Amino acid sequence: MADRPLLTPVEDGLIGRRGMLKCMAWAGTGVLWTVSGGVASSVLASEASAAATAAFSFVQISDTHVGFNKAANPDPIATLHEAIAQVKALPQQPAFVLHTGDISHLSKPEQFDTADQILKDLGVPVFHVPGEHDTLDEGNGKVYLDRYGAMTKAKGTGWYSFDHGGVHFIALVNVVGLKGGGSGSLGPEQVQWLADDVANLRSSTPIVVFAHMPLWDVYTPWGWGTSDAPAAFEHLKRFGSVTVLNGHIHQVTQKVEGNVAFHTGRSTAYPQPAPGAAASPGPLTVPAGELHSVLGVRDIRVVRGQHDLAITDQTLAASA
Amino acid sequence: MRFRLAAHYPYLIAGGLLVAAIGVAQAPAHAADAGFVAKIANFAFAPPTITVHAGGAVTWTNADDDPHTVYADNGAFKSQALDTGDSFTQTFANPGVYSYHCSLHPYMVGKVVVQR
Numbered sequence: 001m002a003d004r005p006l007l008t009p010v011e012d013g014l015i016g017r018r019g020m021l022k023c024m025a026w027a028g029t030g031v032l033w034t035v036s037g038g039v040a041s042s043v044l045a046s047e048a049s050a051a052a053t054a055a056f057s058f059v060q061i062s063d064t065h066v067g068f069n070k071a072a073n074p075d076p077i078a079t080l081h082e083a084i085a086q087v088k089a090l091p092q093q094p095a096f097v098l099h100t101g102d103i104s105h106l107s108k109p110e111q112f113d114t115a116d117q118i119l120k121d122l123g124v125p126v127f128h129v130p131g132e133h134d135t136l137d138e139g140n141g142k143v144y145l146d147r148y149g150a151m152t153k154a155k156g157t158g159w160y161s162f163d164h165g166g167v168h169f170i171a172l173v174n175v176v177g178l179k180g181g182g183s184g185s186l187g188p189e190q191v192q193w194l195a196d197d198v199a200n201l202r203s204s205t206p207i208v209v210f211a212h213m214p215l216w217d218v219y220t221p222w223g224w225g226t227s228d229a230p231a232a233f234e235h236l237k238r239f240g241s242v243t244v245l246n247g248h249i250h251q252v253t254q255k256v257e258g259n260v261a262f263h264t265g266r267s268t269a270y271p272q273p274a275p276g277a278a279a280s281p282g283p284l285t286v287p288a289g290e291l292h293s294v295l296g297v298r299d300i301r302v303v304r305g306q307h308d309l310a311i312t313d314q315t316l317a318a319s320a
Numbered sequence: 321m322r323f324r325l326a327a328h329y330p331y332l333i334a335g336g337l338l339v340a341a342i343g344v345a346q347a348p349a350h351a352a353d354a355g356f357v358a359k360i361a362n363f364a365f366a367p368p369t370i371t372v373h374a375g376g377a378v379t380w381t382n383a384d385d386d387p388h389t390v391y392a393d394n395g396a397f398k399s400q401a402l403d404t405g406d407s408f409t410q411t412f413a414n415p416g417v418y419s420y421h422c423s424l425h426p427y428m429v430g431k432v433v434v435q436r
Contacts, residue, residue: 072385107401179393179426222427280364
């Protein structure tokens with residue numbers, strides 16, 4: 001299946017029963033988001049997949065929390081392995097993976113080591129941004145930066161950008177130097193860097209921004225937002241297609257504002273409650289047998305010539 | 321923030337009574353003492369306002385399944401990441417008001433009022 005474009009089971013008469021079941025499970029749980037000119041519409045993945053031939057795809061993995069061992073998931077290493085197996089089974093292999101932070105649970109070198117070792121199985125480059133769990137060392141993120149900064153020539157606390165297939169990818173850090181009483185923060189130095197980074201891009205260039213904490217106010221009482229995100233988006237408002245991917249809240253939510261589409265993604269480790277649905281945003285223990293349906297990965301396909309990103313959220317239950 | 325103040329109002333009262341009782345019954349704590357016993361639970365510092373005498377200490381213990389830190393707003397003191405069951409003790413030598421937060425979840429805030 002690896003080299004074949006995604007087809008619905010009916011159209012692809014060549015796939016075996018096992019592959020067919022996998023595709024059906026995938027289509028049944030996936031909702032495909034097409035973002036064009038600021039208008040988002042969702043259709044079932046099975047209806048739209050045949051028409052779209054992606055120039056390339058990439059995957060978002062988030063909140064792997066290697067080192068976590070509480071009731072909400074005593075073995076997040078096992079679920080990370082499952083997530084990676086699911087990515088490797090995708091019909092179209094990703095060009096790379098974006099990890100939107102909280103690689104580790106407590107920023108310990110052995111936790112980063114374990115995560116890196118497992119993520120290596122993907123066989124494609126992994127681009128990181130830090131989560132607040134990755135910057136708990138004495139140097140407030142120095143351990144993270146020493147490990148991951150060189151690959152991307154990261155600036156400041158770890159921000160950088162790169163281009164792939166005509167899309168401009170921007171990695172932002174909103175978890176360092178947070179002020180009491182607030183939420184996520186980028187800081188003026190990073191916002192200025194962003195302004196300079198996009199200054200010479202054509203407005204038709206598709207932009208993908210990724211960070212750990214949400215870059216819009218999902219739920220202020222739990223700090224699920226980034227206080228100075230509006231200052232950053234001032235510099236992106238001239239672009240026709242801006243897609244924002246983040247983790248942190250361990251659940252899928254979406255919002256479209258003008259030409260900007262915001263998406264939070266699932267964790268591979270444990271779920272968190274919906275905004276305000278519990279006394280705190282702490283790890284949520286779901287009934288036995290339901291964990292896989294609240295963990296997952298995200299597949300993003302870039303459609304050639306259209307500036308559209310087709311986003312499919314897939315739970316770990318889809319491959320079980 | 322109105323939501324949080326309302327949620328913690330009972331703690332404010334309870335904390336105040338507890339501090340009053342300790343103030344009457346105890347001599348100033350030694351540096352090695354755990355001092356005032358505070359907890360971190362449900363992503364909140366409890367009680368949110370703690371009053372001790374100069375030279376007194378406060379010990380926070382994390383009861384959550386997520387790590388937290390005790391991080392002075394002005395950087396004067398900070399704990400390491402406190403995993404479930406971990407504690408952090410800070411002694412306050414000088415009078416003043418010390419505001420702090422959790423560096424992972426900065427909406428979690430508290431303060432220590434140190435009296436003469």
